[in-house]
Amino acid sequence: MKIENPTSRDIADLAGVSQATVSRALRNSPQVRPETRARIQGIAKELNYFVNRNAAGLRTQHSNTIALLLFDETDGTDKKMNLFFWAMLDNITRAAAKLGYDVLVSLQQLTDDWHMEYQASHRADGLILLGYGDYAEYREKLDALAAAHTRFIIWGPIVKDQPGRSFGCDNESGGYQAANHLLALGRRRIAYIGRKRRGSPEHAARYDGYARALLEAGVECDDKLRVPADNSERLGYAAVKELLERGQPFDGLFASTDLIAIGAMRALADNGKTVPGDVSVVGFDDMPLAAHVTPALTTVQQNAEIAGTGLVANLVGLIEGRPIESRLMAPKLIVRDSCGGKARLMPAG
Amino acid sequence: MKIENPTSRDIADLAGVSQATVSRALRNSPQVRPETRARIQGIAKELNYFVNRNAAGLRTQHSNTIALLLFDETDGTDKKMNLFFWAMLDNITRAAAKLGYDVLVSLQQLTDDWHMEYQASHRADGLILLGYGDYAEYREKLDALAAAHTRFIIWGPIVKDQPGRSFGCDNESGGYQAANHLLALGRRRIAYIGRKRRGSPEHAARYDGYARALLEAGVECDDKLRVPADNSERLGYAAVKELLERGQPFDGLFASTDLIAIGAMRALADNGKTVPGDVSVVGFDDMPLAAHVTPALTTVQQNAEIAGTGLVANLVGLIEGRPIESRLMAPKLIVRDSCGGKARLMPAG
DNA sequence: CTGAAAGCGCTTACAG
DNA sequence: CTGAAAGCGCTTACAG
Numbered sequence: 142m143k144i145e146n147p148t149s150r151d152i153a154d155l156a157g158v159s160q161a162t163v164s165r166a167l168r169n170s171p172q173v174r175p176e177t178r179a180r181i182q183g184i185a186k187e188l189n190y191f192v193n194r195n196a197a198g199l200r201t202q203h204s205n206t207i208a209l210l211l212f213d214e215t216d217g218t219d220k221k222m223n224l225f226f227w228a229m230l231d232n233i234t235r236a237a238a239k240l241g242y243d244v245l246v247s248l249q250q251l252t253d254d255w256h257m258e259y260q261a262s263h264r265a266d267g268l269i270l271l272g273y274g275d276y277a278e279y280r281e282k283l284d285a286l287a288a289a290h291t292r293f294i295i296w297g298p299i300v301k302d303q304p305g306r307s308f309g310c311d312n313e314s315g316g317y318q319a320a321n322h323l324l325a326l327g328r329r330r331i332a333y334i335g336r337k338r339r340g341s342p343e344h345a346a347r348y349d350g351y352a353r354a355l356l357e358a359g360v361e362c363d364d365k366l367r368v369p370a371d372n373s374e375r376l377g378y379a380a381v382k383e384l385l386e387r388g389q390p391f392d393g394l395f396a397s398t399d400l401i402a403i404g405a406m407r408a409l410a411d412n413g414k415t416v417p418g419d420v421s422v423v424g425f426d427d428m429p430l431a432a433h434v435t436p437a438l439t440t441v442q443q444n445a446e447i448a449g450t451g452l453v454a455n456l457v458g459l460i461e462g463r464p465i466e467s468r469l470m471a472p473k474l475i476v477r478d479s480c481g482g483k484a485r486l487m488p489a490g
Numbered sequence: 491m492k493i494e495n496p497t498s499r500d501i502a503d504l505a506g507v508s509q510a511t512v513s514r515a516l517r518n519s520p521q522v523r524p525e526t527r528a529r530i531q532g533i534a535k536e537l538n539y540f541v542n543r544n545a546a547g548l549r550t551q552h553s554n555t556i557a558l559l560l561f562d563e564t565d566g567t568d569k570k571m572n573l574f575f576w577a578m579l580d581n582i583t584r585a586a587a588k589l590g591y592d593v594l595v596s597l598q599q600l601t602d603d604w605h606m607e608y609q610a611s612h613r614a615d616g617l618i619l620l621g622y623g624d625y626a627e628y629r630e631k632l633d634a635l636a637a638a639h640t641r642f643i644i645w646g647p648i649v650k651d652q653p654g655r656s657f658g659c660d661n662e663s664g665g666y667q668a669a670n671h672l673l674a675l676g677r678r679r680i681a682y683i684g685r686k687r688r689g690s691p692e693h694a695a696r697y698d699g700y701a702r703a704l705l706e707a708g709v710e711c712d713d714k715l716r717v718p719a720d721n722s723e724r725l726g727y728a729a730v731k732e733l734l735e736r737g738q739p740f741d742g743l744f745a746s747t748d749l750i751a752i753g754a755m756r757a758l759a760d761n762g763k764t765v766p767g768d769v770s771v772v773g774f775d776d777m778p779l780a781a782h783v784t785p786a787l788t789t790v791q792q793n794a795e796i797a798g799t800g801l802v803a804n805l806v807g808l809i810e811g812r813p814i815e816s817r818l819m820a821p822k823l824i825v826r827d828s829c830g831g832k833a834r835l836m837p838a839g
Numbered sequence: 840c841t842g843a844a845a846g847c848g849c850t851t852a853c854a855g
Numbered sequence: 856c857t858g859a860a861a862g863c864g865c866t867t868a869c870a871g
Binding site for chain 2: 145146189190191192193194195196198199204206209227230231234235238243244245246247248257258261262263264289403429430433434435
C-alpha cells in the first residue's frame with residue numbers, strides 16, 4: 142500500500158468513493174457520513190497523503206501564506222539586522238502557524254521591487270512590512286500596494302494619511318517614561334541622543350515623549366543637549382564626545398536606541414564620567430546585550446510577543462475581511478543599574 | 491488598461507497572440523521572436539502581471555521554495571533561539587533568493603510532525619533542518635524523510651549512517667584550536683565545561699578536539715576538570731562553582747558555548763579569580779555578546795555566511811539532481827582579551 | 840516561430 | 856449523503 146505521490150484520486154479508488162468525497166472528507170465536511178470520513182482519513186494517513194497546496198491554492202485563490210518582508214536598513218558598517226526583529230519573527234511564525242498560515246521570509250531593500258509581486262503571484266495572501274525606514278521614501282510603493290488591493294500591515298507608528306494599517310509601539314509613551322524616570326531621580330540636565338525628525342517617525346516620537354516629560358516637569362528642553370545619531374554604538378560614542386566638547390553640563394541621558402546608549406556609556410567611561418554617578422543613562426529596545434553591559438542598561442522594552450501576535454492577528458483579520466484599525470502597544474520601562482537609586486514615581490500626566 | 495487580476499490570457503488577448511506564446515515569452519523562451527517577446531513583456535509589466543505561482547507550481551510540480559525548519563531546543567528558562575541561527579537565516583534567505591527560491595520558515599519542536607508534510611504538500615522542494623538537537627531522537631523521522639525521497643540538508647556534523655546529507659562546522663577542529671591556543675599561552679590545567687556525549691554530536695566533537703590537543707601536547711586530560719553543562723549562562727556559572735568546590739586547580743577553561751563561557755567568567759569573578767590573570771577562558775560561537783563582555787571573550791567563530799550559502803547551495807543541488815556530499819566548514823579562532831597575552835602558535839598536528 | 844490541446848490536483852456549485 | 860463535471864491558470868509536448 143505504498144504509492145509514490147498519492148493524490149486524492151488514489152485515495153478515492155482505495156476507499157471506493159468519488160474523488161469529490163475524498164476532498165470533502167479531508168476537509169472535515171459535515172456533509173460526509175462520519176464512518177466514510179474516518180475511513181478516508183485513515184487511508185490518507187496511511188499513504189502519507191497531504192493535500193497539494195498548489196492545486197488547492199489555484200482552486201481557492203488562497204495560499205494560506207503570509208509574506209514577511211524585512212528591510213535591512215543599515216549603514217553598511219553595522220550590517221546586523223535589529224535583534225528585536227528576529228524575536229518578532231519567532232513570534233510571528235508561531236502566531237501564524239496557530240492560525241493556519243505559513244510564513245515566507247524575504248529580506249529586502251527599500252529600493253527593491255518587492256511591493257507588488259507577493260500577492261499578485263498568489264504566493265502570499267498578505268504582507269507584513271518590518272523595518273525601521275523612511276516611510277516617505279516608500280510612500281509611493283505603499284500607494285501602489287493599496288491600489289492593487291494588497292493586504293498588508295506595517296510595523297510602525299500610525300502616520301497620518303499613510304495607506305494601509307499599521308501596528309506599532311507607542312514610542313512617545315516610551316520616551317515619556319524614560320525621561321520621567323530620569324526626572325524622578327532628580328536629573329534636570331537631560332541630554333537626548335538620537336534621530337529626531339528626518340526619516341524616522343519612531344525616533345521622532347521617542348523624542349516627543351521625552352520633550353513632553355520635561356515640559357510637564359517644568360524642566361528646560363535644551364537644544365544644546367541634543368545630538369542627532371543613527372542607530373549604532375559608534376555614533377553613540379561620537380555623540381557623547383560632541384556633547385562633552387560643547388561644554389554643556391548634563392546629568393541624564395536618554396538615547397533613542399540601546400546601541401546608541403551603549404556607545405554613549407563607553408564614551409562617558411573613557412572620559413572619566415561615571416554611570417550612574419555622574420550621568421544616568423536610559424536606552425530603548427531592551428536588546429539582549431542591554432542586560433549584560435556594565436552597568437546594566439535601564440531601557441524601554443517593546444514586547445516582541447505582543448508585537449508578533451498583533452501583527453499576525455491584524456493581517457489575518459484583513460485577509461479574512463474583518464474591519465481592522467491601526468493600533469499601538471504600550472512599551473515598558475525596565476529598570477537596571479545605569480540610572481542609579483530607585484526612582485520615586487511621579488504621577489503621570 | 492487596468493485589469494483586476496490579470497492572467498496570461500488577458501495578456502494574450504491584448505497582444506493578439508495565443509496564451510501559450512505569452513507563457514513562452516514571459517519565460518524568455520528563445521523560441522519566441524524577440525519583438526513579440528518584448529511586446530508581451532511590456533504589456534505584462536504595464537498590467538502588473540505576475541505568473542500565478544500556484545498554477546505554475548501545479549503544472550511543473552516545483553514550488554521554487556525551500557522550507558527552513560528551526561528546532562527550538564531550549565530548557566524553558568532560556569527561551570531564546572540561538573543567535574547564530576538568526577544570522578544564518580539572513581544568509582539563507584539571501585542565498586536562496588539569488589538562486590530563485592523563496593524561503594518558508596517554520597519553528598518546530600523535535601517532537602512535531604514536521605517531517606513529511608512540506609514536500610508531500612508541494613509547499614517546498616526541499617528542507618533545511620536547523621537546530622542543535624539529539625539526532626538519535628529524530629533518527630526515525632530522518633528515515634521517513636529519506637524513504638519519501640524528500641530532499642533535505644541537515645545543519646550539523648557528519649554522523650555515520652545518518653540518512654541524508656549534512657553541512658556543518660568542523661567542531662573537532664574548533665575545539666582543537668581553542669585548546670591549542672590555551673596551551674600555547676602556557677596553560678596546562680585546562681578545564682572543559684559543556685556537554686560531552688549524550689545527544690549532542692557537535693559538543694562531543696568540540697570536546698574531542700580539545701582532548702586531541704592536550705594529548706598531542708603531552709598534557710593530562712583530567713576528568714576531574716570536566717563538568718557537563720547545557721547551553722546557558724546559569725549552567726556555566728554553576729559549573730565553575732562545582733569546579734572550585736572540587737578543589738582542583740586550573741588555569742585554563744574551554745567552554746563549549748559562549749553562554750557557558752560568559753556564565754563561567756562571572757562565577758570566576760564572583761569567587762575572586764581574575765580572567766585572564768588566574769584563568770584563561772575560550773568560548774565557542776562568537777555571539778554578538780562575546781565581544782562586549784568584560785573581558786572580551788576569545789572564542790571560536792562559525793561563519794554564518796558560509797554556513798547559509800553552503801546549506802542553500804547543497805540543497806538546491808539536491809533538488810536539481812546533482813550529486814551532493816556532506817561537508818564541514820572550518821571554524822576560526824577569534825582572539826580577544828579573555829586569555830591574556832598573544833599566543834605563540836604551535837605547529838599543528 | 841506560433842497555436843490548439845491536454846492536464847497538473849484540487850474545490851465546489853449543481854443535481855440527485 | 857454522494858457523484859459527475861467544471862474550472863482555477865499555468866506549461867509543454869505535438870503539430871504545423
